[in-house]
Amino acid sequence: MKRDKKITQLAKKLVELSKDDNGAVTEAKVSEVLAGLKQVKHRHHLTVLKSYLGYLRREVALQTAVVATPSALSDAALKEIEANYTKLYGRPISAVTTQDTSLIAGVRVHVGDDVYDASVSGRLQRLAENVH
Amino acid sequence: MKALFITLLFALSLPLGLYSAEDLHVVSHDAADAVAGHAEDGGVISELAGNFGITWPTLIAQMVNFCIVAIVLYKFAVKPIVATLDERQQKIADGLQYAEEMKAQLAAAERERAEKIKEAAVDAQRILNESREQSKEMIEQKTQEAAAQAEAIIRKASEATEQERKKMLTEVRQEVARLVVATSSKVLSRDLSDTEKSTFSESAAKELASAGN
Numbered sequence: 400m401k402r403d404k405k406i407t408q409l410a411k412k413l414v415e416l417s418k419d420d421n422g423a424v425t426e427a428k429v430s431e432v433l434a435g436l437k438q439v440k441h442r443h444h445l446t447v448l449k450s451y452l453g454y455l456r457r458e459v460a461l462q463t464a465v466v467a468t469p470s471a472l473s474d475a476a477l478k479e480i481e482a483n484y485t486k487l488y489g490r491p492i493s494a495v496t497t498q499d500t501s502l503i504a505g506v507r508v509h510v511g512d513d514v515y516d517a518s519v520s521g522r523l524q525r526l527a528e529n530v531h
Numbered sequence: 532m533k534a535l536f537i538t539l540l541f542a543l544s545l546p547l548g549l550y551s552a553e554d555l556h557v558v559s560h561d562a563a564d565a566v567a568g569h570a571e572d573g574g575v576i577s578e579l580a581g582n583f584g585i586t587w588p589t590l591i592a593q594m595v596n597f598c599i600v601a602i603v604l605y606k607f608a609v610k611p612i613v614a615t616l617d618e619r620q621q622k623i624a625d626g627l628q629y630a631e632e633m634k635a636q637l638a639a640a641e642r643e644r645a646e647k648i649k650e651a652a653v654d655a656q657r658i659l660n661e662s663r664e665q666s667k668e669m670i671e672q673k674t675q676e677a678a679a680q681a682e683a684i685i686r687k688a689s690e691a692t693e694q695e696r697k698k699m700l701t702e703v704r705q706e707v708a709r710l711v712v713a714t715s716s717k718v719l720s721r722d723l724s725d726t727e728k729s730t731f732s733e734s735a736a737k738e739l740a741s742a743g744n
Contacts (some may be wrong), residue, residue: 472732472736479736504728504735505735517738
């Protein structure tokens, strides 16, 4: 248990080291951290790497706005979404788009565990849920 | 009894005493009577006594014998008889008194029995009245309880029916809504053009982009 706690703390510090000056996780920083880990050769190297990967994924998910839409969005709209959520969460948010035809029309944005839905199917679903 | 015996003794000895007194009187006055020639009565008595063989020694002896016999009889016959009679009389008196007491006690017992019977009848009547009152109250209470239970059962059944109705209504609404949503989704998916979808998506993106501001 104590060992797990130390590994967790180490993984969190590594994630912090993986961020650039803006607080965004960058590939270059992650490469540097991995190189450092390779040099240090921690006694529980694999465990540290797994923990680091988990926290890194969570951090990337927190910094990524997954915009689901049935059709392609304009770059301006994506920029607006990035700017809005960057301001809203107080950290750099980058938007990536995915195609989801089940939405019919509109967009659905995932930021970490948060979901913002402005799709036709979502509205219809909420309408159905509100009918009692 | 003792007085009776003494009276009898005096009655028996009285003629002898009179006779002796008369005889003495005759002796003391013989001379005078002889002189006066009036000795006719005393002479007759003396003559009769002489004819019956009564003489002073015999009379005295008989008197003594009589007294002795009387004393002996009194001592050994009359006294025990008197005692026996007194005892018997006392027993009879006691028996009569006991009978009177028993009669009084019987009357008292009879009165007590009658009072107790009366009290028992009153108690029985009171208990009967109380039992009737209690049974009446119990019947009323049970009736009220049964009415309350019936009312509760009816109320619960009504509530259950109402809940069931609401549940069915909700299910129907949800099913209708689900069908409407499914139909709408299919219709919108089929009828919306790509341009319309893109326009709506841009509009939704702008809506989300401006939501936090």
